[in-house]
Amino acid sequence: MNVVRTGALIAAGSVIGRMVARKIARRREPEKKPRWLTVTVNAPLDEVRAPLDEAVAELDVETRLAEAPGGRGTEAGARLRHGPVDPAPVRRLAGKDPRQDVRRALREMKSLVEAGEVVRPDEPTTGKRTPGGALVRLATRRAGGEGRL
């Protein structure tokens, strides 16, 4: 019986020890920051600075600008100051990933600078409700804030 109790204590101690060690190691790791989200705007840097500031004025982000190589215009980036590095898919589906607002703002700014407007899709024609249509509607509600940036 004592042997069993001793074994259980050792096992429990080992598990707790590993947990503590992991927590300490995690504290020592440098804090991961959210990734920069970036668009390349086909315009000189001076024409992008003010629109970028305006686009992200309501967002808690830092920004950066750089000339793109090969005469491709200006790289305009924004990064959340705080926020999840990699939010769970369920948050993205629910529209609660703060990166979605950043992507949307960057894309809209780029379109305004380059094309003078943000194109809007047509209104749906019938509004008939089908299971497949519900999935498409969910996807289109999120699609402006998703994708590769």
Next chain:
Amino acid sequence: MRAVCWQGINKLTTETVPDPVIRNDQDVILKVRLSTTCGSDLHLIGGYIPAMQAGDVLGHEFLGDVVEVGSAVRKHKIGDRVVVASFIGCGRCWYCANDLWALCDNTNTNPGIASMTYGFEPGGIFGYSHAMGGFRGSHADYVRVPFADHGAFPVPPEVDDRSALFTSDAVPTGWMGADLGGVRSGDVVAVWGCGAVGQMAARAAMLLGAERVISIDRFPDRLAMTARHIGSETIDYSATDVGAELRERTGGRGPDVCIEAVGMEAHSSGPHHLYDQVKQQLRLQSDRPTALWEAIHACRKGGTVFVLGVFGGLVDKFPLGAVINKGLTVRGAQQHGQRYIPMLLDRLARGELSTSHLATHELSLEDGAKGYDLFKHKKDGCVRAVFDPSRPTT
């Protein structure tokens, strides 16, 4: 207004839907004169390309008259007769500025959907699902055209509607295959598919200097039409070994440029077709690449294969080894119509191109489902079913 709408897989109806409205300052509204079916629509109708909603209006190849103009439109006025590129381009992003219009950065309103499949999203297109922007199609009395200064082109008075219609998509797509496929003087060019795009690719290859052009299909009426109107040699793939036939006709080398104008629902006469179809139906692959596979094998060493047919996703057993070991250049694109349409309208006006023969069937919008049935099953020699909204119901 009336419009041909997708209602579910293989289910089309003609419905009364709200008229389109100006939603951006650079839009125009067109009263549609003619709008044609396209092979790529069949992938949407059959459910191979998802992201359609019940009620979505089909159609992306059309011409019409301007009836309303947004406040920022500079090049068009009410009454202009224009043909419209099927891909929508903003005209000012890096891709549009470099004549890669189908890749426009600013016209796909749902970038998150297509980028899941392709890594990045292509530009928007009329009537081609919410993955491609959610724009209504042209099989309707009216259609909204965003960025009209860049995508709508006046039709010269000497070009009739039936000829101009196909410069919206089929002609520039075919031209692009020959142009970006690098066809040069003296080349032998093989084109898989004798639909409208394949015929136009063959004609473009000739005009760009190819010495011989060989078109491949299995339908006798399409082969005969191609020989008569385009003037290319033909091969009926159901009656012969295409690879052997091409080697025999090219001194054993194979064609210099192979243009695939078939796409993701290709057919072949062997057991390979059944195998591919089973895999596609079981969703082990999304596309059947039979013609592309054949083109890669048939192409001469160091030649070019251009993929014009629409592919949606993934193929199985792609012959990458042949690409590497034969030193092939493989290239593909959706159509950069704005790059070619003005030049093509000029060539039509000068009589260098002939397209009106492609409109084998003309129907009213009320016959939307019938038109696609004729077109899909190639009934009655149908090459293209064209909808004329002014036409009374048959």
